[in-house]
Amino acid sequence: MKHLLPRRDGIGGVKRTMDKFLESRWFLRGFALLMASLMFATVNSPDDQPTNTSSPQNSAETIENVPVDTMYDEESLVVSGVPSTVNITIEGPTQIVQTTNALRDFRVFLNMSDLEIGTHEVPIQHEGFSPQLRVTLSEPVANVTIDERVTEEFSVDAEYNSDIIPAGYELDELTVNPETVTVTGAKGIVESIRHVRVFVNLDSEIESEETVQGSVQVLNGDLDKLPVSVEPATVDVSISVLQPSKEVSLVPVQTGTLEDGLVVENLALASDTVTVYGQQDAIDAISEIEVPFDLTGVTQSGSRIEVPIPLPDGVEELSQSSVSAVVTFEETEEASAEPANPQEDVEEPESQAPDEEEEENAEPTDQAENEEQNTDTDQELTLSALPVEIRGTGDDLRAAFQNPPGGELSLRITGEPEDVENISEEDISLYVEADNLDEGEHELEVQIDGPPEVTYILSQASVTIQLAEA
Template identity: 30%
Template sequence: MDKWFNSRWFVRGISLIFAAVLYIFVQVEIDQYDNDDSRIFPSGNEEVATIEEMPVSIRIDEDNYVVSGVPQTVSVTLEGSESTLTATARQKNFDIYVDLEGLEEGTHTVELKHANVPRELNAYIEPKTIEVTIQERATEEFTVSTDFINTDKLPQGYELGESTTEPKTVAITSSKDIIEQISIVKVFVDVSGLKEPIDNREVPVNVYDARGNELNVQMEPESVEVSVDIQNPSKSVPVTLSTMGELPEGYTMSSISANVDKVKIHGKSEVLTGIEKVSTEKINLNDINESGTIDVGLALPDGAHIKGNKKIEVAIELEQTRTFQDVPVDVENVGDGQEVTFIEPESASMDVTINGLQKPVSNVSAEDITATVDAGGLDPGQHQLPVSLEGPENVELTGEFEQVTVEIT
């Protein structure tokens, strides 16, 4: 054994083996640090902390170039003494950046770097390298259009009026390639349930290509103010009465009228333009046998409505005709000793028809009607005498005969 240790080659071999083992150990420890998600843990005399979502800044001539491919945040592992490490991890008072100064347009693989990390600490950035694309910066103005959504959910009869956008244009900055892809620049305004105008509502601007894919660009400003008038158009139109069927036998229509001549209807402008009048729902005359007032609904066209009560009052005045049979015909002023015999008609009675407004006519009875002839001062023989009819006021009476033939003996 002593001979081995006295041999230079043996000592060199042992040293080489120890160096290889030490190298492998260090590499394993570094890999463990890179993959460990813990915030702070001990490792011998040093501590390790991992900071997630550390923002990345870009160093480039931003007036002339734009860059894509740079992540917004990265993960940074710090290693060093506990006191310095704890303060640095808590305050995050260091920078992670990618330096693109001096690089030309195109795609480059670059290394992420750190600045202001205390000397006592080692910093490991994940990912270490990234692929970025540098392009010439371009700025162009675009007109902002407005897309109103849920217009079908506006209250009945309401519609959109004039709208304004302030400002009307936005300046969009990006690479020339992206600027050329821009097809749509618009804002979306939800008008569901609105009854009052929108006044200077701030709405974000959206940018899309021709396929509807949203583009990530810089805008100035990023939002605009939208104002829109909400209208509830109305129109006054005449009311017409609509009927169906026929009145029962013995009745005729004297008059029919509504309690209003016009009604105010509401609806969208294109609906109201084509409406010149509004009809009632059909009134079934078959069911009407007396004068009076009924409530009738309005047959409103599609898309039109009225506020409040949707019915109107309709006054109906009927005329009625009735016939009383065998009304006695009385002979007045017959002379002493004279007798009167009816020749034509043979019976001393006749049918009497009455006509007039339904209510007074309906109250008439046979006892209310009298039919008479005057035989005063007549000599014996046959005579034609006119028949006189009397009855209630406001009722027209018509007898079966205007005159009768009698014989006086």
């Protein structure tokens, strides 16, 4: 009896079984599901997801201050509200981004060619960028106003700061060259113009005349600067000042105490007039200036006395600071009968000299005797209000006059006519030495610097000063 055994195909049978399994519908569905899951996981993985900024193939850069061009009828229209520049951000392949930023071969513009007068919202356009780039503008649109273009001529007013006019001076002339300018702008803006001016800007006072260049400003009623074009944009401004002046009379006035028996016959001024400078309203009120002549101690007829001219209120300057006069005496009958005691003439300067040793007091006496002997030949000059200089106080002390309070003295000068007649205040210096003195009150002898060939007699031989810590 034969047994029937199953047929074994070996490897070929296994292959047929696998082929049958792989061709199974359920296997294909499962495999597709597995692949889809893997792909989904790969795409949504945060670690593997690429970005433009981190990818070595893509990048982004911002280009700042790119000018905005405009397209419209510039001959008849004016546009306002257009931004002068915008910022542009470009994204894309790194090489293209870098090349675009380096070459900048692109354009940003507003096309308003077809727009009418009025206000419009206009998109800002661009061209010249690679299509592979993503372009973003910081201002994608602009609100613009289109108006009729007009041109008008305006006069230019010049303005200045009063601080540039020196004290005592007034404005003489202020001119602008050219006198008018041409202003171009939107009709509505030009109609709002209220001021067209130039400001004179100087760092110091004007001495006589200055010419400066200034920018023309166009303003509305609120003094806001208007967006218009001006031709020319700068003008020349010439400004000059003058010091009002007037010639007034000088009137000599006798002061002081005369010696007994002397009467002034004449006090003749070397100059009868002086020119005063100052504000116009101040000098208009002045017709004459009284000049006091202190004749105390003057005994010789023909003596010349020089004194400072008082400065009236409101006057800044005089054409001369001092004036001289020649005094002529007329003796009275009493003086003829009882001539003045010569000793009195000697004692006058002694009474004003400091109390010193007797030999020092004898010197003015001899001087007075010499004056009496040379009365017929000597000439006399009196200088009034001469300042006394305090020397040697240093930086640690400050000095003030106690007697005389103003620190001024009169000086009588006698000598040969040729020696005296040419002497003036500029030739004489009065001073005291305050070296090595402490704080407090001090009486100091007055020293005289001047021509040596004449004789000097001070109204007082010493002055009192007060020294205090500076």
